[in-house]
Amino acid sequence: MRKTFINTLIELARNDKDIVLITPDMGFSVLEPFFEEFPERSINCGIAEQNAVALAAGLALAGKKPYVYTIIPFLVERAFEQVRLDVAYMNTNVKLIGIGAGFTYGAAGATHHAIEDISLMRSLPNMTVCCPGDNNEAEQIVRQSVNNNKPMYIRIGRHNRGIFDNNKIEIGKASIIKEGTDIAVISTSNMLPDAAGYCKQLEEEGHNPYFISMHTVKPIDKNIIEKLVNNGVEIHTLEEHSIIGGLGSAVAEVIAESGKGVKFKRIGIPDTFSHYIGSQKFIKKQFGLYFGEEE
Amino acid sequence: MENSILKEIRKTIVRMVHKAKVSHVGAAMSVVDILYTLYFDVANINKDNITSPDRDIIILSKGHSSAALYSVLYHRGLISSDDIEKYSIDGGSLPCHIDKEKSPFFEVSSGSLGHGPSLGAGFALAKKMDKKAGRVFVICGDGECNEGSVWEALMFISTHKLDNFVFIVDYNKFQGFGATNDVIEQSNIAERVKSFGFDTLVIDGNNLDELKKALTHKSDKPIAIIADTTKGKGVSFMENKLEWHYKSPNDEQLKIALEEIEEKY
Numbered sequence: 001m002r003k004t005f006i007n008t009l010i011e012l013a014r015n016d017k018d019i020v021l022i023t024p025d026m027g028f029s030v031l032e033p034f035f036e037e038f039p040e041r042s043i044n045c046g047i048a049e050q051n052a053v054a055l056a057a058g059l060a061l062a063g064k065k066p067y068v069y070t071i072i073p074f075l076v077e078r079a080f081e082q083v084r085l086d087v088a089y090m091n092t093n094v095k096l097i098g099i100g101a102g103f104t105y106g107a108a109g110a111t112h113h114a115i116e117d118i119s120l121m122r123s124l125p126n127m128t129v130c131c132p133g134d135n136n137e138a139e140q141i142v143r144q145s146v147n148n149n150k151p152m153y154i155r156i157g158r159h160n161r162g163i164f165d166n167n168k169i170e171i172g173k174a175s176i177i178k179e180g181t182d183i184a185v186i187s188t189s190n191m192l193p194d195a196a197g198y199c200k201q202l203e204e205e206g207h208n209p210y211f212i213s214m215h216t217v218k219p220i221d222k223n224i225i226e227k228l229v230n231n232g233v234e235i236h237t238l239e240e241h242s243i244i245g246g247l248g249s250a251v252a253e254v255i256a257e258s259g260k261g262v263k264f265k266r267i268g269i270p271d272t273f274s275h276y277i278g279s280q281k282f283i284k285k286q287f288g289l290y291f292g293e294e295e
Numbered sequence: 296m297e298n299s300i301l302k303e304i305r306k307t308i309v310r311m312v313h314k315a316k317v318s319h320v321g322a323a324m325s326v327v328d329i330l331y332t333l334y335f336d337v338a339n340i341n342k343d344n345i346t347s348p349d350r351d352i353i354i355l356s357k358g359h360s361s362a363a364l365y366s367v368l369y370h371r372g373l374i375s376s377d378d379i380e381k382y383s384i385d386g387g388s389l390p391c392h393i394d395k396e397k398s399p400f401f402e403v404s405s406g407s408l409g410h411g412p413s414l415g416a417g418f419a420l421a422k423k424m425d426k427k428a429g430r431v432f433v434i435c436g437d438g439e440c441n442e443g444s445v446w447e448a449l450m451f452i453s454t455h456k457l458d459n460f461v462f463i464v465d466y467n468k469f470q471g472f473g474a475t476n477d478v479i480e481q482s483n484i485a486e487r488v489k490s491f492g493f494d495t496l497v498i499d500g501n502n503l504d505e506l507k508k509a510l511t512h513k514s515d516k517p518i519a520i521i522a523d524t525t526k527g528k529g530v531s532f533m534e535n536k537l538e539w540h541y542k543s544p545n546d547e548q549l550k551i552a553l554e555e556i557e558e559k560y
Contacts, residue, residue, distance in 0.1 A: 020424075040424065046454075051413045051447035058417015061403065063348065064424070066417075081407060082444075086414060090395060090404050 001156050002030045002099055004135040008142040009067060010034055013041065016146060018065045024052040026070040026099075049079040053094070057086035060093040065146065071105065072098035072114035072155065076121060088124040093149045096121075101131065101157030101189045102240025102269075106280035110273045114155070118188075119245025121153040122218045128172075129218040131155040131247075133165060133192025137215045140169035157190035157240070158280070161292065164192045165213045174221040180210035183234045186225075188214045188247040191238040194284070197291030198238060198267075217247050225254040234263040240289060243268040298503070300370055301331055302560035305529050306553055307366040307379060313549040315383035317391055321539035323363035325467035325500070325524040326434060330355070330367045332506040333432055342373065345399050349428040352402050352418045356411020357436040357465060358392040364401075365389050373400045409442025411435060412462065416448050419457040432510070434463045438470025441479045446491070452517045453492025461510070462493060462519040465500060467526035469537050485521045493519035500524035529556050 010033060013019040021034050022043045035042040045052050049070060056066035068075065075098050076083065087094045098117060105112035121129045128150060132138035138156065145152050148171070167175045174186070183202055187195030192213055202209045210233065214221065228235060235255065237248040248266030255264055269287050276283045284290040304327060312320045330353075334340065338351040355364050365382060368374045374389075378398075381387035388397060392406025403414050415433035422429060435445060452460050464484060468475045475481050489495040494514040498505040500522025509520045526540075527533030530552040544552055 043420075045451050046447075048447035048451070050409075050444040051416070051451055054410050054413030054444070054448070055417045055420070055451065058403075058414040058419075059421050060417070061414070062418045062421030064417075064421050082410065082413070085404065085407055086410055 001132065001135055001138045001158055004138045005097060005142055005156055006030055006034055008139050010037060012143065012146050013038055016065065018063065019146065020059055020064050020066045021069065022052050022056050022066055023069045024049045024074065031069065049074045050082050053079040053082035053096070054086045056094045057082070057090060057092045061090070065093055065095070067095045067097055069097040069099065071100045071112060072117050073112060076114070076117040076153075080120065084124055087151045088126045091126045092151060094151055095145050096151075096153045097156060098153065099156045101155045103274065103280045103283045104158040104190065106278060106283045110275070113274060115242045115269050116245070117155060118217055118239070118241050118247065119249070122245065122250065126151050127218065128152045128216070129155070130171060130216050131189035132157070132215050133187060133189055133213050134163050136163050137165050137169050137175070137213065141171060141215065144169075144171050155189055159190055159193050161193035164196050165215075169215060172216050172219050172221065174224045175213040175215060176210065176224070177213055178209075178211040181208040181233070183207050183236060184210040184212055184228045185236050185238065186212045186214050186247070186251060187238040188217055190240040191289065194289060194291040195238045198236075201291060214247055214251075217250055220250045220254060222254050225251055226258055229255055229258045229260050229262050232262060236265045236267060238289075239268045240284065241268055242271065244271055298560055300335065301328070302556055304331060304366045304370050305556045305560065307369065308362045309530065309544060309549060309552045309556070311362050311366065311379060311382045313544045316543045317383050318539065318541050318543050319359040319391070320362065320543070321469065321527040321533055321536070322357060322360040322436065322465070322467065324528045324530065324533065325526045326355075326357065326360045326465040327363040327367065328501045328503060328506060328524070328528070329434060329463060329465060329522055330363050332503055332510055334367050334371050336507055337510045338432065339429060340400070348422070348425060351429045352415065352431040354403050354405070354411045354415045354431070354433045355393065356405055356433055357408065357439050358405030360465075361389070361391060361393050364393065368398070368400055374398055408436070408439040409444035412445050412448030412452070415460060416452050416457060419452070419460040420455065422459055423457065430459045430461055432461045432463060434465060436470070437464055437466045437468060437475045437481050437484065438478070440464060440481060440484060441470075449488065449491045449493070457517050458515050460517040462488065462517065464488075464519070464521050465524055466521050467524045469526045469535070469540065471540065473537070485519075488519040488521070493517050495519040495521065497521045497523065501528050529559060531555060
């Protein structure tokens with residue numbers, strides 16, 4: 001998905017001279033093609049995330065379209081106040097590209113895990129939060145981001161399990177991959193392949209699930225959730241993120257305020273850090289978040 | 296130092312903080328000569344060019360001294376007397392810390408310390424990329440230089456040879472909860488900034504001649520100006536007193552302050 005991001009950005013940058021790429025020293029084997037084609041618009045500002053984000057805001061105030069690329073915890077959490085004030089509060093045209101959604105950097109340990117970012121970014125006024133689940137969603141979201149002159153967070157994940165959402169993507173609108181009747185499986189980010197497996201499991205149990213990708217967590221697509229609630233459809237949310245404040249919370253808020261109730265289940269990371277040692281897949285399994293093929 | 300405009304600017308500041316019953320007046324009085332020299336003498340900023348990419352950019356990173364900026368902009372004719380009257384009151388126009396939505400002359404919002412240098416670096420870099428004229432002046436406090444983000448920005452600015460960037464430290468020697476050099480040693484700040492690759496000048500930051508000379512200095516390196524100032528400058532009972540970071544003058548103190556400013560300037 002990182003390659004999809006950079007290839008799409010390169011294409012966009014060929015037609016838009018204001019696009020600037022900033023990285024606080026991250027991107028080995030991914031960002032080089034952009035640096036080679038647009039050296040004057042590529043900035044490695046060193047391992048200084050606070051500077052990276054505020055620098056981007058300054059560039060945006062001067063009319064540029066900066067994309068800041070680094071691993072999520074260092075972008076979202078290390079530089080959170082710069083994100084809050086220099087991007088969200090000042091409403092600057094900065095695109096924050098966080099890589100390593102959920103347990104993407106599983107073996108690297110909890111310092112590199114991204115399990116609170118959706119919650120944090122969702123709470124910021126002016127911020128759009130996109131969490132593509134496969135390369136089709138990622139490409140279309142990055143493509144649309146360039147024409148959106150507002151702050152945006154794009155959560156880039158990793159899985160090599162293929163394309164699951166072939167739909168035309170619209171930021172802010174849920175993508176219905178499959179219609180159903182009794183249960184709706186709503187997934188975001190890295191969980192998309194697992195949501196496909198989870199749907200299959202439900203089908204084997206005799207259900208007819210909706211398969212929905214909520215690639216935009218903010219603004220959340222209220223209409224689709226309210227429609228499901230009105231039809232009495234049970235809802236399950238899947239996210240490679242803490243169950244506090246992420247997709248599950250966002251969906252729960254809409255259900256709670258709908259004035260009606262449906263059965264509801266959040267599937268995500270419980271309120272804990274991972275101390276497991278191992279790959280993304282291994283750690284997902286420990287938290288019951290892997291619904292894929294067994295080798 | 297005779298200067299009737301600067302006299303009125305200082306009076307406006309003490310009237311504003313008295314009326315609104317807010318403070319940071321000491322920090323406003325130390326930085327006001329820097330802002331006056333920039334807006335009245337050095338910087339290319341006016342009503343006609345405020346959206347031009349070739350204009351100079353001024354960023355008051357130490358946003359708590361906003362009363363000084365507001366007063367200078369008002370006396371320069373860039374914000375209105377109505378704005379000044381509505382400083383920090385319910386439903387007012389000007390907040391204690393700068394909100395860029397309130398005027399096109401506020402280049403950035405500030406209030407949390409240590410953001411200005413990086414924001415300014417972004418403006419300066421954009422000017423370089425597009426070959427635009429104008430310089431970027433960023434004013435930080437000496438206490439503000441405790442923030443690591445200030446130094447992240449300085450490293451970046453010298454590495455990228457942003458010779459259109461001017462870093463100004465309002466070295467008033469007091470910060471939130473103590474004397475600057477007791478909290479975190481800053482007496483060698485000029486050497487430190489110089490070692491980061493800046494053409495560094497040390498001046499009397501309440502002296503208009505020295506300010507003008509330094510602020511018009513040109514170099515092939517980014518410039519740093521360590522402006523040695525007096526916190527609370529112009530009102531004897533506020534000068535070098537930590538408490539005036541927090542206190543607002545009462546009616547009697549306002550009267551004395553206005554009289555002193557009238558005599559001194």
